[in-house]
Amino acid sequence: MTGLSVIVRRELYGYFATPVAYVFTVIFLVLSGVFTFYLGHFFERGQADLLSFFNFLPWLYLVLIPAVSMRLWSEERRSGTIELLLTLPVSIGTSVLGKFLAAWFFVGVALALTFPLWITVNYLGHPDNGVISATYIGAWLMAGGFLAIGSCLSAATRNQVIAFILTLVVCFLFVVTGFPMVQDLFTPWAPTWVIDGLSALSFLGHFDAIARGVIELRDLLYFLLTIVTWLLATVIVLNLRKAN
Amino acid sequence: MxxxxxxxxxxxxxxxxxxxxxxxxxxxxxxxxxxxxxxxxxxxxxxxxxxxxxxxxxxxxxxxxxxxxxxxxxxxxxxxxxxxxxxxxxxxxxxxxxxxxxxxxxxxxxxxxxxxxxxxxxxxxxxxxxxxxxxxxxxxxxxxxxxxxxxxxxxxxxxxxxxxxxxxxxxxxxxxxxxxxxxxxxxxxxxxxxxxxxxxxxxxxxxxxxxxxxxxxxxxLSRYHQAVHLRFTGEGVRAEAFLSLEDVADVEVERDGLTMTVFPQPGCRILRGVNELAQANGWRIEELYVEQGRLDDVFRKLTTGEAA
Structure with a gap:
């Protein structure tokens, strides 16, 4: 466990020693503002909630999270530090988890910095703060899912651009499977269990469920299982690359 | 270990x-x-x-x-x-x-x-x-x-x-x-x-x-191992003379005709013989030493199969 915390700290150092953290945070905050106020019509809606923010969040994550996750392993491989890291006395699993947790924490901080929106909506009206807290937790879990996918794909290539694009595509698929448009494509011919399975796999479905204000065990489990599965896949990819 | x-x-x-x-x-x-x-x-x-x-x-x-x-x-x-x-x-x-x-x-x-x-x-x-x-x-x-x-x-x-x-x-x-x-x-x-x-x-x-x-x-393993390096001053040195010594395998003379390396038969020491022969002929030695062997020569020989 000591190895884990050392890795987490080293990763966070890496974010804040370079412009990565600042650029990401600023862009994330600016874009979430733009989405909320211009595209989400925060004021015009006249509703005391943060739906105009949370509705766009998955799309924002779709672009920004792969930018964080692409460097997790590709960068280590490109600069050769992977040889240093993997010959230190920590297991591959610990390294994978440590890097993931640092990235997840960092994205969580960026998410928490949207708190002025929360304050604004409380100042203007009487929102259901329980729903908003639940949605924040759901958003953070969803970010974890994106990051875990990105971790695995980043471990598979030394090229960050490839890691970025692959992650974006896979995450996009995980988002849109829950979309009515996509569901409609399958409805005419696919058996119900396929459609149910597809929508059950969707990040959006589970995020929306949490955004209704109830954190159900199955939604929680869904995100945690997604994270665990993709992190295990990362370990497998790294082990395969040791042998190849 | x-x-x-x-x-x-x-x-x-x-x-x-x-x-x-x-x-x-x-x-x-x-x-x-x-x-x-x-x-x-x-x-x-x-x-x-x-x-x-x-x-x-x-x-x-x-x-x-x-x-x-x-x-x-x-x-x-x-x-x-x-x-x-x-x-x-x-x-x-x-x-x-x-x-x-x-x-x-x-x-x-x-x-x-x-x-x-x-x-x-x-x-x-x-x-x-x-x-x-x-x-x-x-x-x-x-x-x-x-x-x-x-x-x-x-x-x-x-x-x-x-x-x-x-x-x-x-x-x-x-x-x-x-x-x-x-x-x-x-x-x-x-x-x-x-x-x-x-x-x-x-x-x-x-x-x-x-x-x-x-x-x-x-x-x-080097052919230079125990080889004798010599440099003379003055004329009249005949490098072939060293070949008549029993334990000498080869002589290589540099372009100046005065610097040479005398190679021994494997396992032999030739310094004394070479020295005595030079003295007997009255050749004036300016430089004389026994080589320990050259690693680069061994390295080349072993890794390329080339006889150096």
Whole structure:
């Protein structure tokens, strides 16, 4: 466990020693503002909630999270530090988890910095703060899912651009499977269990469920299982690359 | 103690390491030699658990590197080829990170940190980011990182590559001064390094061991071993005269006609005979010495099959 915390700290150092953290945070905050106020019509809606923010969040994550996750392993491989890291006395699993947790924490901080929106909506009206807290937790879990996918794909290539694009595509698929448009494509011919399975796999479905204000065990489990599965896949990819 | 048995590593159809078996005892400083692409780095990567072997086994103080990498890695300090380090960190932060991940804490970390910084002379750059350092300093950061936990085994992949002659000297001094109970493996293609620091040399070529012995043994394989180098002043020296001596195999004369090397038959010593013959003919000797053998000549002979 000591190895884990050392890795987490080293990763966070890496974010804040370079412009990565600042650029990401600023862009994330600016874009979430733009989405909320211009595209989400925060004021015009006249509703005391943060739906105009949370509705766009998955799309924002779709672009920004792969930018964080692409460097997790590709960068280590490109600069050769992977040889240093993997010959230190920590297991591959610990390294994978440590890097993931640092990235997840960092994205969580960026998410928490949207708190002025929360304050604004409380100042203007009487929102259901329980729903908003639940949605924040759901958003953070969803970010974890994106990051875990990105971790695995980043471990598979030394090229960050490839890691970025692959992650974006896979995450996009995980988002849109829950979309009515996509569901409609399958409805005419696919058996119900396929459609149910597809929508059950969707990040959006589970995020929306949490955004209704109830954190159900199955939604929680869904995100945690997604994270665990993709992190295990990362370990497998790294082990395969040791042998190849 | 490092035990390697039947180690083979393939990359697709290419066999980088081919059935290597050797054992390095405590206190040995093993020079790992070979042309580029001979499998030196691959072997080191397997020893440190970065790559898994296609077949064969490596044990480090009885820890199997494949089955139990973390226990083996605790015993090893490793400088990978090119000395990679997190370039966004300062030297001090990087060494603290390595120390902590190696389980050093508090005062023991501080003490080791100070010792190592002095050992490799990093004091002037401690607060600089690694990306801003010169090649020589980067290499020394890599060495410091490998030495930090005072490991029983050091594996250094080209530790003096990219250093200037003074820094090379310093690093060799450092390796020689390591306590006698450490086991060190150094890969290099600088042959003087083997003479300077190693107690044993292992030459590999195309993934196989071609020779394994002391640097002196290696030198004795050279045709220059025990050859007599001569330089005369004045005219009238007949190089062919030396061929009449019983133990002389060959004579090579340089372009000036006055500098020559007399080669002995294998195992023979010819200094006295050569000297007496020169004296008897009244040739005035200006320079005379016995060669110990040239490692580069042996290296070429063994790794290319070319008779040097």
């Amino acid at each position: 490092i035990d390697v048995t039947g180690l083979t590593r393939k990359f697709g159809d290419f066999t980088a390491v081919d059935n290597l078996t050797f054992r390095v005892e405590q206190g040995e400083i093993l020079g790992f030699l070979g042309p580029n692409g001979a499998g030196k780095s691959t072997t080191m990567k397997i020893l440190t658990g970065f790559l898994t072997p296609s077949s064969g086994a490596v044990s480090i103080f009885d820890h199997d590197v494949v089955r139990n990498p973390v226990s083996a890695q605790r015993e090893i300090g490793y400088l990978p080829e090119g000395a990679p380090a997190y370039s966004d960190m300062t030297v001090s932060a990087f060494l603290h990170f390595i120390g902590q991940i190696r389980g050093l804490r508090g005062t023991s970390l501080q003490n080791r940190f100070q010792e190592v910084v002095e050992q490799v002379d990093l004091e002037p750059v401690l607060t600089q980011r690694i990306e801003t350092l010169s090649k020589g300093f980067k290499r020394r950061v890599g060495l410091a990182q490998a030495l930090l936990h005072d490991p029983r085994i050091l594996i250094l992949d080209e530790p003096t590559d990219g250093l200037d002659p003074n820094q090379k000297h310093q690093v060799r001094q450092l390796i020689r001064n390591l306590s006698r109970d450490k086991t060190v493996i150094i890969s290099t293609h600088i042959l003087e390094e083997v003479h300077a620091v190693c107690t044993r040399a292992l030459i590999i070529s195309a993934g196989r061991i071609v020779v394994d012995g002391s640097p002196e043994y290696l030198a004795s």
